[in-house]
């Protein structure tokens with residue numbers, strides 16, 4: 001499933017979608033950035049509640065398909081602007097991390 | 109690619125939130141060179157971890173990246189406090205990061221282990237009170 005297709009489902013809202021045709025191949029959950037870089041795979045959807053700028057660099061360098069900010073965590077507009085300029089997709093989910101993962105496991 | 113290509117960066121030690129700019133630029137450069145995406149990913153992560161460490165633990169430094177036919181080499185140099193016990197610092201989970209750093213998502217003690225994991229060669233030269241030099245290489249098959 002592509003990131004754009006995921007945004008068409010009711011549970012995910014796009015906050016930045018510069019590269020919507022990216023295919024999601026797996027899921028990783030985590031907030032510690034080095035842990036994410038060590039364990040996430042390329043093309044994963046990365047679920048987190050971290051909301052600072054560094055998530056954009058991490059997603060770009062670890063080559064994840066998108067960031068999913070769960071638990072209805074809000075992002076500053078500078079972060080979504082940065083994501084747009086760096087080609088990093090960010091979605092939001094108002095569900096818990098667990099529920100977000102369960103929904104994804106049914107879709108993927 | 110007959111000659112080696114070199115990129116030089118000054119890594120600002122003041123700038124916490126936007127740290128990682130050199131690594132993001134290197135990723136872009138390597139893409140333009142057409143290197144395989146798995147190689148780019150390994151170089152990007154290893155360099156980002158090293159760059160962040162220079163910002164968080166050493167007040168900044170310099171980064172040089174050399175691209176040859178056979179490998180991508182990353183040289184990181186800082187004049188920070190140095191690493192007291194390199195073997196201990198290399199352990200997963202060892203970190204001296206403060207709470208404010210941890211609140212940004214760093215400080216898991218996974219940076220140096222990641223640098224080792226994603227590279228084919230890594231060497232740390234650190235002198236207490238003087239600084240740290242790190243050399244990493246990722247082979248291009």
Ligand SMILES: Nc1ncnc2c1ncn2[C@@H]1O[C@H](COP(=O)(O)OP(=O)(O)OP(=O)(O)O)[C@@H](O)[C@H]1O
Nearest residue numbers: 034161165166197203204214215216217218219220
């Ligand atoms: N360039 C450096 N100068 C001085 N000390 C360093 C440097 N790089 C690493 N260290 C020391 O080594 C420890 C381990 O580094 P490592 O990158 O593995 O973890 P971290 O930076 O604390 O957390 P993480 O990388 O998971 O966010 C650091 O906490 C710090 O004490």
Ligand SMILES: [Mg+2]
Nearest residue numbers: 157161219220
């Ligand atoms: Mg680190």
